[in-house]
Amino acid sequence: MEQYMIKGGNPLVGEVVIGGAKNAALGILAAAVMTDKACYIDNIPNVKDTRTLLQAIEGIGGLVERQNTHRVMISGSTIQNSENLVIDDEFIRKIRASYYLLGALLGKYKRAQVALPGGCNIGSRPIDQHIKGFEALGAKVTIDHGMIIAEAEELRGSHIYLDVVSVGATINIMMAAALAEGKTIIENAAKEPHIVDVANFLNSMGANIKGAGTDVIRIRGVKELHGTDYSIIPDQIEAGTFMMAAAATKGDVLIKNVIPKHLDSISAKLVEIGAYVEEFDDAVRVISKERMKSTQIKTLPYPGFPTDMQPQMAVTLALSEGTSIISESIFENRFKYVDELSRMGAKIKVEGNTAIIDGVESFAGANVVAPDLRAGAALVIAGLCASGVTLIDKIEYIQRGYEDFEGKVRALGGIMEKVETEQEIKKFKFQYAV
Ligand code: UD1
Numbered sequence: 001m002e003q004y005m006i007k008g009g010n011p012l013v014g015e016v017v018i019g020g021a022k023n024a025a026l027g028i029l030a031a032a033v034m035t036d037k038a039c040y041i042d043n044i045p046n047v048k049d050t051r052t053l054l055q056a057i058e059g060i061g062g063l064v065e066r067q068n069t070h071r072v073m074i075s076g077s078t079i080q081n082s083e084n085l086v087i088d089d090e091f092i093r094k095i096r097a098s099y100y101l102l103g104a105l106l107g108k109y110k111r112a113q114v115a116l117p118g119g120c121n122i123g124s125r126p127i128d129q130h131i132k133g134f135e136a137l138g139a140k141v142t143i144d145h146g147m148i149i150a151e152a153e154e155l156r157g158s159h160i161y162l163d164v165v166s167v168g169a170t171i172n173i174m175m176a177a178a179l180a181e182g183k184t185i186i187e188n189a190a191k192e193p194h195i196v197d198v199a200n201f202l203n204s205m206g207a208n209i210k211g212a213g214t215d216v217i218r219i220r221g222v223k224e225l226h227g228t229d230y231s232i233i234p235d236q237i238e239a240g241t242f243m244m245a246a247a248a249t250k251g252d253v254l255i256k257n258v259i260p261k262h263l264d265s266i267s268a269k270l271v272e273i274g275a276y277v278e279e280f281d282d283a284v285r286v287i288s289k290e291r292m293k294s295t296q297i298k299t300l301p302y303p304g305f306p307t308d309m310q311p312q313m314a315v316t317l318a319l320s321e322g323t324s325i326i327s328e329s330i331f332e333n334r335f336k337y338v339d340e341l342s343r344m345g346a347k348i349k350v351e352g353n354t355a356i357i358d359g360v361e362s363f364a365g366a367n368v369v370a371p372d373l374r375a376g377a378a379l380v381i382a383g384l385c386a387s388g389v390t391l392i393d394k395i396e397y398i399q400r401g402y403e404d405f406e407g408k409v410r411a412l413g414g415i416m417e418k419v420e421t422e423q424e425i426k427k428f429k430f431q432y433a434v
Pocket residue numbers: 023024026096097124125126127128129130131164165166167168169190307308329330331
């Protein structure tokens with residue numbers, strides 16, 4: 001079982017290059033099966049979630065040719081379109097984004113059967129808005145023994161108003177509607193950068209999608225999609241995580257290969273609490289020297305402060321001066337890291353969807369367990385700030401979304417290693433004299 005060991009205390013200094021956006025990649029990889037032609041996709045982050053989805057695509061007969069670590073060719077031509085096309089394996093249940101195959105296959109074959117999605121346990125994650133969208137397009141959707149089955153004689157464009165702003169539902173409906181007959185309008189659509197990226201990808205395959213990135217998306221269905229060669233946008237959350245790590249460790253990091261606009265809400269909060277943030281065309285530099293100040297944050301759909309950055313921000317605020325308040329408005333179960341952080345000395349009280357954080361001067365290293373992906377990343381930042389050694393368990397969550405986290409941290413001067421055996425743990429402790 002792999003774990004991370006971190007010896008805290010070093011400020012992160014230097015340059016880090018951000019990989020492709022995991023959440024865009026998941027939508028794009030699924031959308032690639034919507035054509036029988038070859039789709040070349042570049043800048044795919046080599047993380048567990050994308051590897052799992054690629055395995056699932058192979059599992060249904062899709063052709064997946066890995067051209068290098070970050071580039072893949074996918075073709076749906078070898079997928080057998082039959083009643084037996086069922087997507088259900090032990091991997092697919094683990095990732096939330098398996099539901100994108102539902103929209104993609106429904107669009108292409110007018111039938112899809114996929115195991116109900118898993119993913120991070122950060123609250124109940126209903127899919128009623130996805131189903132509402134598919135039904136509006138003319139599909140019949142049933143749930144049977146943990147499987148979602150969507151089928152339609154034909155898909156017809158429709159006017160869909162989402163009751164909640166949902167990233168997943170927006171992408172799923174967009175995919176199915178791309179191959180529906182006539183025009184679809186999605187209102188109250190999510191506006192996240194990865195929605196725009198999936199729309200751009202589909203358009204590069206011949207789809208006709210307009211307005212992605214605003215709350216009204218208009219899709220004119222086309223008969224079929226063709227092959228493409230496409231490069232995925234940089235990961236907003238990986239970038240934000242390194243921005244936060246730079247600030248929390250009182251470091252100086254140039255975060256390269258980003259779209260600074262996507263990071264506005266994170267930059268603004270960092271500046272507000274006392275960090276220096278400089279924007280370049282495709283990089284941001286974060287410098288912090290003093291102890292940060294407190295603030296109030298509410299997570300919101302894009303362009304608001306992302307829920308996926310909430311735990312990392314909480315770590316920074318837990319070391320800042322004064323009392324901060326975080327309200328989580330997207331998922332109800334996203335403070336599970338608080339108990340772990342408390343073991344390191346943080347003073348955080350959770351009441352409902354609000355965390356009240358009393359900043360402390362320092363953390364002390366401890367043995368902690370990553371409760372989910374982003375909370376796990378937050379514990380890494382906490383470990384980098386703490387005195388002594390932190391051992392993080394269940395890093396498989398972190399590996400779902402961060403490629404070579406330990407390598408990138410080490411290149412910035414942090415001390416972090418992936419360990420697997422008792423001997424490796426002992427060696428780390430010996431090496432860092434603890
Ligand atoms: C995606 C991201 C996840 C991020 C989240 C919010 C992927 C693979 N995951 O998750 O990292 O934290 O967006 O930015 O891209 N909801 C419903 N009914 C639905 C769908 C959603 O009530 O049918 C609710 C959810 O419970 C949640 C809110 O809407 O409260 C937002 O969820 P959504 O945007 O759909 O998140 P995901 O797509 O699951």
